Amino acid sequence: MDRYSFSLTTFSPNGKLLQIEHALAAVGNGSTSVGIKAANGVVVATEKKTGSSLIDVSSLEHMAMICDSIGMVYSGMGPDFRVLVNRARKAAQTYRRTYMEDPPVRILVKELAGVMQEFTQSGGVRPFGVSLLLAGVDDRGPNLYQVDPSGSYFPWKATAIGKNMVNSKTFLEKRFNGDMELEDAVYTAILTLKEGFEGQMTEQSIDVGIISTIPAVEGEDTLKQSKFQRLTQAEIKDYLSNIA
């Protein structure tokens, strides 16, 4: 009766799920995104490459705030990203509705990864063609997670996804150290994107998002952290001018 009650993602004889492999290829075609976890915060950055100068770059949304303490960026298919952003935002608010707190990053990651896994095992659907980088601050401090189309998730100190991920990760391995402050991490993230950038990188062609921990102040709420925010074009321009 149900023509598509069977999953389209099926095992090949050598134990692989080819649909997921193809989804990863779609991710590999997407613009590069990087993420770095600093000692006092997390930064995520992505290329906003457009094919034409006629596109209104300011209205492109490659970076999304999921809740006050968590932000998300992607490589791969934009429309699939939007669906996951909505799911993540709903999940975060549902959590807030129950616990009056923002979800810890690892909890939201598991939820989202579960959604992505569902689409590898449900009838009539295909896997999401995105890898996600989630950045957030919670009771364990700064967090950076990657979630893949299969539903696998990885905690990272620093990573890159998308077209230029291999070179970018090599670059990060050399540049990253655990004591980095958020400021330095932002510079490093922008430099990493610059490495693989074709043409001139301007404040219009990248998106940068940060979230920082706020040290506990005497007499104040110890669980405070700043909100996830996108850097304005003016701020990105400042960073770029200091690099050039």
Add this chain to the structure above:
Amino acid sequence: MSSLLSHEIGYSAPIEVHNHGFSPYVNNEGTSLGICGEDFVLVASDTRQSNGGYSINARRSPKAFELSNRTVIATTGCAADAKQLVEDMEQRAQYYVHKHGREMSTPAMAQVLSQLLYTRRFFPYYVFPIFAGLDAKGKGAVYNYDAIGNIECVSHYAYGSAAALLQPFLDNQINKAHQRGADTTAKPSRAQAVKLAIDAFTSATERDIYTGDWLEIFIVDSEGVHKLTRELKHD
């Protein structure tokens, strides 16, 4: 042919109505209170369980429970519903620990309790809980709920058969209500709170037939949950 429909001829045979009178709810009475201090909280419940009439179901049936090393809950209303609700909360707390690797914070637990109650909006738990605990900074917080989950963070509250006797007494002694010129900012000390609870219950026991037998007091401070038991009059 003229109509013989009953509503047109103005007569209908009497219909026999069987009123079975089964109510799923029973009020086991008894009384609970909660008091909030600066760095501690206190909840207290008597242990008498009645059946709404003149009989006693049990003299020593606890109504207040420890939920974690930082939180306690006191219940009044239907003992069966209260038991189920407390077990529900314990399960939710455990689920959270397994998922998060740490205990639920006190405000989170307060919200979960509210949700649990509202989930049964159309067949409510006949329970009026008082939930109390320390927040992340060690400050005390007491929450009272109605049967469908309305949550209120308060300095003190009393529920149950002697609530009308205790609430104004606590208002006067803790909030200094109707005391002209009194210092309304001071919170009770631990010793004061315990004395208030004991005095409140011994007085209530005298006047309320459903309150008595034993009093169980739970105090939560930075070291954990401490339980005190006091005997009340058995008559």
